[in-house]
Amino acid sequence: MKKIETVPTWEDIKESHLAIQSMIHRTPVLTNTAINELTGAELYFKCENFQKVGAFKMRGASNAARRLTEEDKQRGLATHSSGNHAQAVALSAKMLGVPAYIVMPDVSPAIKKAATAGYGAEITECENSLQARESTLQAVVDRTGATFIHPFDNYDVIAGQATCAKELLEDVGELDIVMSPVGGGGLMSGTALTAKYMYPEITVYGGEPEIVDDAARSLASGQLQKNDRIDTIADGLRTNLSDKTFEIIKDKVDKIFTVSEEAIIKAMRLTWERMKIIIEPSCAVPLAVVMSYPEFFKGKKVGLILTGGNVDLGKLPF
């Protein structure tokens, strides 16, 4: 097994799923009568908030880690991340018995910093800009020889995230629509690959906050766009698409919907109240899409990926 160098094939995704089996949970798929009645759709929630480290990011990070050469593994894993990917890289390194070096913006939620340190990673804080992250990370890599695991612009990571939709569709069978949130596009591109490999006729949607609608604009224009502002509550979705993720999304995703901050908070609260599960704002986006654009979903069987549950309980929006 080695690094995936091109858009992952169905064989790559199946091999990745086997490779990370012992490092991830097979998370449950939940349904909720009240929310189905409210939306008029038949919704299947893939609960990656119950995944190890509390988010789907464990899939991609563990797959990238497993595919390193033995020599590279021993030098360790490195990344910059505002949160869930950091924990995923840290735990993957811990499971493989190798070092992890994580660069985190100083504004990251306390719960995410503490959890990352709890997995034994060395944390280096930096200012909250992409430039600061990248230069700080480069210094860490230069010093340690660790391998940088990009949070999404990496085919191993994409193939890992693709295993989530694989489990969902294996568990519930064919669906009319599968939808995930879109941040950097690792989960979105992986989800789209799996869904269309398994059911070529399936519709694949993405959801993102209006404030960070780079993916919707990129898909509409055919050119990779960037966000001007990032002040959405959905802190996992602030990043722009990358070359590798946009290439796949352009080919495989049927439409990307945007939703307001109010719709995200409303969907998050509804999930907490009705499903009794903790989800973070980023993963309320697909349900917010269903509630904001009901005409696309009524009467349909829809799979939604709940991406994570790492919320700072001291800073809730309600």
Added chain:
Amino acid sequence: MKKIETVPTWEDIKESHLAIQSMIHRTPVLTNTAINELTGAELYFKCENFQKVGAFKMRGASNAARRLTEEDKQRGLATHSSGNHAQAVALSAKMLGVPAYIVMPDVSPAIKKAATAGYGAEITECENSLQARESTLQAVVDRTGATFIHPFDNYDVIAGQATCAKELLEDVGELDIVMSPVGGGGLMSGTALTAKYMYPEITVYGGEPEIVDDAARSLASGQLQKNDRIDTIADGLRTNLSDKTFEIIKDKVDKIFTVSEEAIIKAMRLTWERMKIIIEPSCAVPLAVVMSYPEFFKGKKVGLILTGGNVDLGKLPF
């Protein structure tokens, strides 16, 4: 099938479980590596927060409703309750196609009032005292001819609540300890009955807030005691034991532990953060006991009943 008139036998409990099968969920049992590491115990959480109406109360209410004569059913179900039992009676009535009349203290959490009304029940608000509840309920019963379903001093209700520990022990096999919170004692007495019927050597513990320690004092003194104050955050545990529940608890429960408000809030927060599930303060009590009295639990296999997940998100203690 008719009303249970004496302490439920194992046959009564098994029959009750079959009778309510279509009215309840078989809820999952979750485990959590981080919390096991923290406590040094092997904990199994029975997730009644995922039960219909968001709490175990659905078991007892549905069993009591199913055991009414056809004539009594048609006149409807009535109760007074600060919350979860109200919703359980309302939904049981809705499922059976008969009316429900619920007396609720005006201070009940908004989410519980809204949910009860959402099941089609007629709600009568009253002052927040036992006397006001009882006199208001009596007027409702006199007017409608509905049958009062007591939240716990009722053997049908106790047998219904007993089905929760039955599922837990069926799913995970023999345990060293089973523990539930104690309010009026319906769940505690049902849990103790089932546990000792299935595994006579098992240890059964209860947990309650220090502020409302009537059950601990009753068990210690052998005489039914009452609470002087009720200002615990664990709003489901403010009630006193009754004659029927104390009779069983005295016989079957090995010990009742009390915990501080701080310990309850800490255990609740830990559950939210680590397990990513919403639990209400009342059902954080057993985990608070494990964390407050570690010497009783280290190295033991312990089943904890998570009783419910109905929390007013606008009034969180953190």
